[in-house]
Amino acid sequence: MINSSDSVGVVNTQFFQFDEPLLLASGQTINAYTLAVETYGSLNADASNAVLICHALNASHHVAGISAENPDDIGWWDNMVGPGKPVDTNHFFVIGINNLGSCFGSTGPASVRVETGTPWGAAFPVVTVEDWVAAQARVADRMGIKRFAAVMGGSLGGMQALSWAITCPERVAHCVVIASTPRLSAQNIGFNEVARRAIITDPEFHGGDYYAHQTVPRHGLSVARMIGHITYLTDDDMAEKFGRTQREPAPDGEFHYGYGVEFEVESYLRYQGEKFSRYFDANTYLLITRALDYFDPARKTGGDLARALSTATADFLLVSFTTDWRFPPARSREIVKALLQNDQTATYAEIDAPHGHDAFLLDDARYHQVVQAYFDRINQSLNREA
Amino acid sequence: MINSSDSVGVVNTQFFQFDEPLLLASGQTINAYTLAVETYGSLNADASNAVLICHALNASHHVAGISAENPDDIGWWDNMVGPGKPVDTNHFFVIGINNLGSCFGSTGPASVRVETGTPWGAAFPVVTVEDWVAAQARVADRMGIKRFAAVMGGSLGGMQALSWAITCPERVAHCVVIASTPRLSAQNIGFNEVARRAIITDPEFHGGDYYAHQTVPRHGLSVARMIGHITYLTDDDMAEKFGRTQREPAPDGEFHYGYGVEFEVESYLRYQGEKFSRYFDANTYLLITRALDYFDPARKTGGDLARALSTATADFLLVSFTTDWRFPPARSREIVKALLQNDQTATYAEIDAPHGHDAFLLDDARYHQVVQAYFDRINQSLNREA
Numbered sequence: 001m002i003n004s005s006d007s008v009g010v011v012n013t014q015f016f017q018f019d020e021p022l023l024l025a026s027g028q029t030i031n032a033y034t035l036a037v038e039t040y041g042s043l044n045a046d047a048s049n050a051v052l053i054c055h056a057l058n059a060s061h062h063v064a065g066i067s068a069e070n071p072d073d074i075g076w077w078d079n080m081v082g083p084g085k086p087v088d089t090n091h092f093f094v095i096g097i098n099n100l101g102s103c104f105g106s107t108g109p110a111s112v113r114v115e116t117g118t119p120w121g122a123a124f125p126v127v128t129v130e131d132w133v134a135a136q137a138r139v140a141d142r143m144g145i146k147r148f149a150a151v152m153g154g155s156l157g158g159m160q161a162l163s164w165a166i167t168c169p170e171r172v173a174h175c176v177v178i179a180s181t182p183r184l185s186a187q188n189i190g191f192n193e194v195a196r197r198a199i200i201t202d203p204e205f206h207g208g209d210y211y212a213h214q215t216v217p218r219h220g221l222s223v224a225r226m227i228g229h230i231t232y233l234t235d236d237d238m239a240e241k242f243g244r245t246q247r248e249p250a251p252d253g254e255f256h257y258g259y260g261v262e263f264e265v266e267s268y269l270r271y272q273g274e275k276f277s278r279y280f281d282a283n284t285y286l287l288i289t290r291a292l293d294y295f296d297p298a299r300k301t302g303g304d305l306a307r308a309l310s311t312a313t314a315d316f317l318l319v320s321f322t323t324d325w326r327f328p329p330a331r332s333r334e335i336v337k338a339l340l341q342n343d344q345t346a347t348y349a350e351i352d353a354p355h356g357h358d359a360f361l362l363d364d365a366r367y368h369q370v371v372q373a374y375f376d377r378i379n380q381s382l383n384r385e386a
Numbered sequence: 387m388i389n390s391s392d393s394v395g396v397v398n399t400q401f402f403q404f405d406e407p408l409l410l411a412s413g414q415t416i417n418a419y420t421l422a423v424e425t426y427g428s429l430n431a432d433a434s435n436a437v438l439i440c441h442a443l444n445a446s447h448h449v450a451g452i453s454a455e456n457p458d459d460i461g462w463w464d465n466m467v468g469p470g471k472p473v474d475t476n477h478f479f480v481i482g483i484n485n486l487g488s489c490f491g492s493t494g495p496a497s498v499r500v501e502t503g504t505p506w507g508a509a510f511p512v513v514t515v516e517d518w519v520a521a522q523a524r525v526a527d528r529m530g531i532k533r534f535a536a537v538m539g540g541s542l543g544g545m546q547a548l549s550w551a552i553t554c555p556e557r558v559a560h561c562v563v564i565a566s567t568p569r570l571s572a573q574n575i576g577f578n579e580v581a582r583r584a585i586i587t588d589p590e591f592h593g594g595d596y597y598a599h600q601t602v603p604r605h606g607l608s609v610a611r612m613i614g615h616i617t618y619l620t621d622d623d624m625a626e627k628f629g630r631t632q633r634e635p636a637p638d639g640e641f642h643y644g645y646g647v648e649f650e651v652e653s654y655l656r657y658q659g660e661k662f663s664r665y666f667d668a669n670t671y672l673l674i675t676r677a678l679d680y681f682d683p684a685r686k687t688g689g690d691l692a693r694a695l696s697t698a699t700a701d702f703l704l705v706s707f708t709t710d711w712r713f714p715p716a717r718s719r720e721i722v723k724a725l726l727q728n729d730q731t732a733t734y735a736e737i738d739a740p741h742g743h744d745a746f747l748l749d750d751a752r753y754h755q756v757v758q759a760y761f762d763r764i765n766q767s768l769n770r771e772a
Binding site: 025026027028125126183184185186187189190191193194196197198200201202203219222223226227230233234235238239241242243244255257258259262263264265266269270273286290293294296325 | 411412413414511512569570571572573575576577579580582583584586587588589605608609612613616619620621624625627628629630641643644645648649650651652655656659672676679680682711
């Protein structure tokens with residue numbers, strides 16, 4: 001039984017400052033950077049019970065619990081991580097790290113650059129999933145964690161987990177990849193590119209240096225978010241949620257015959273877009289969508305995913321959702337197939353869920369049971385080793 | 387055998403001027419309007435062989451042949467309409483009409499308003515599919531066509547054909563509805579709304595009166611088109627066409643690590659968006675997407691589509707395409723089911739085609755054979771009556 005009423009409680013952000021230069025995939029270097037981190041549970045004596053949770057596009061290090069800075073801010077995966085939850089903080093020491101280049105406390109385009117005293121803006125380098133892994137590894141080093149019991153993530157977070165298993169095999173005992181893909185399709189890249197064009201062609205973008213103009217390309221960012229939002233849901237799901245319901249019908253239930261909000265779905269998307277444009281950094285949106293586009297571990301092995309994965313020594317859990325049309329089950333199956341081809345150990349669950357890509361964030365009993373059973377097994381193996 | 391080498395040849399646009407006021411669904415009135423029209427083939431003595439072709443979002447009255455004004459401009463359904471083609475102009479008198487509110491010669495937001503001597507702009511009323519039918523009916527009246535042998539269209543054009551059959555049953559012998567739907571879903575409306583927001587929030591939109599500012603909201607229109615374009619294709623189709631191919635790789639095949647064009651799919655979408663923004667009117671884009679949103683003949687019958695269709699006396703042909711995720715086969719089947727419930731006559735073909743919604747414009751042998759067989763039967767019935 002999952003006791004979902006338990007929470008990790010109030011959590012403080014920790015800031016890790018790194019002064020050794022970080023060489024990026026692009027060839028550029030970041031001389032110094034800060035990462036915002038939260039942890040839940042306790043690290044055991046031999047530092048063997050650490051779980052790293054990697055976040056997707058718009059999330060952060062605030063994975064679970066209530067933010068000490070804002071009591072209304074509940075962690076984005078609070079239904080997954082906590083005492084008695086699938087990733088049980090009574091047993092595991094769980095770490096959330098805000099990605100380098102993001103905008104929730106880690107160094108990113110909106111941060112002041114030490115060398116200039118002004119925000120990085122357009123000068124902030126493009127980073128890749130592999131760069132994130134390298135940056136996160138330093139947090140593990142500082143915490144004395146040589147090997148994670150598990151690295152786990154959904155969507156873009158799943159790509160990071162996969163990349164950890166490939167690039168630092170000796171540091172990953174279990175790799176949990178949820179609603180993810182070994183690479184974006186042309187359609188995925190297409191949606192990202194439209195979102196980026198909406199931001200970049202907004203006159204308030206000022207070539208990425210909008211901070212100096214005391215402005216924000218909020219219209220572009222809002223359109224970008226609206227597009228993203230549609231791709232996280234499904235046609236059926238939206239039909240169920242909104243259908244063709246009118247927002248505020250004219251007298252006699254009539255239409256207004258204009259371009260204002262007419263249908264509930266319009267109101268919802270506009271609200272989501274506007275809300276997002278008030279808290280998310282536009283340059284970070286560009287940077288993270290580009291990291292998504294670039295991710296393709298099989299690129300170095302001539303397209304051979306099995307060969308790309310062959311360095312990994314982790315035990316894998318993969319989960320996909322039937323109605324996810326952004327990263328459909330076929331993409332997860334491709335990873336499973338490559339692992340099996342290498343005689344690597346993989347568990348795969350395809351969850352029948354109606355909520356599309358968003359399902360990975362939702363509280364679905366079958367999905368959570370799969371993850372809980374997997375982490376129970378990890379916990380048992382830790383106890384045997386202890 | 388379809389002889390696709392034959393064309394209707396060079397065609398001139400005809401302009402039909404109407405001075406009787408047209409009362410619109412919104413309650414507003416247009417006092418006078420012009421419709422741009424093309425015709426192919428000859429109207430027979432009893433005016434019984436006329437076929438009206440209705441166009442979708444970005445098309446026009448230029449259905450077939452070569453435009454007299456521009457020899458590079460081939461009609462948008464030239465593979466469907468012509469001598470020896472599925473809609474055979476040796477037998478049928480085919481009419482294309484640019485919709486009221488469009489931007490290819492018919493009166494629309496970019497037209498100069500007689501009352502003011504300036505472009506309509508934001509003052510141009512919202513029109514509906516039913517308004518288009520009423521406007522088109524006047525063209526038929528002037529041509530002396532009491533009853534069409536067929537009214538036909540794909541996508542939004544299919545909605546017009548459906549509306550013709552419902553609202554003017556005595557004037558439609560056959561109704562051909564291709565890749566269409568009885569109403570937009572919440573997801574469909576969502577994509578339209580994002581496109582409209584991109585246009586409306588472009589500072590060059592000036593509340594719809596950009597003509598007075600000698601400018602065009604081309605960035606917003608370009609983003610709108612890019613979104614639309616992705617929804618016309620499929621994930622598989624885009625994988626086949628573009629995959630992850632890089633446009634102009636850096637030395638050693640590397641990425642550029644920036645936000646310029648990196649992948650072929652980005653280049654293609656940008657090109658399509660920019661091209662579209664040079665020839666299409668932004669207000670027309672708003673107007674036509676809104677007409678799509680509003681279309682819902684079952685709205686007046688409490689959601690009962692069978693009852694909404696019960697006035698129709700036409701014989702129906704419906705065609706859908708398996709990979710069309712914009713208006714999937716299930717939507718066409720809904721229409722077929724409603725017709726059968728009323729004991730109305732309907733032929734339905736579900737074509738296995740890889741090209742998504744765009745398939746209705748492409749030259750697919752099975753698809754064209756279905757349409758040709760249907761029109762052959764219409765032609766035979768005309769000959770029997772003669």
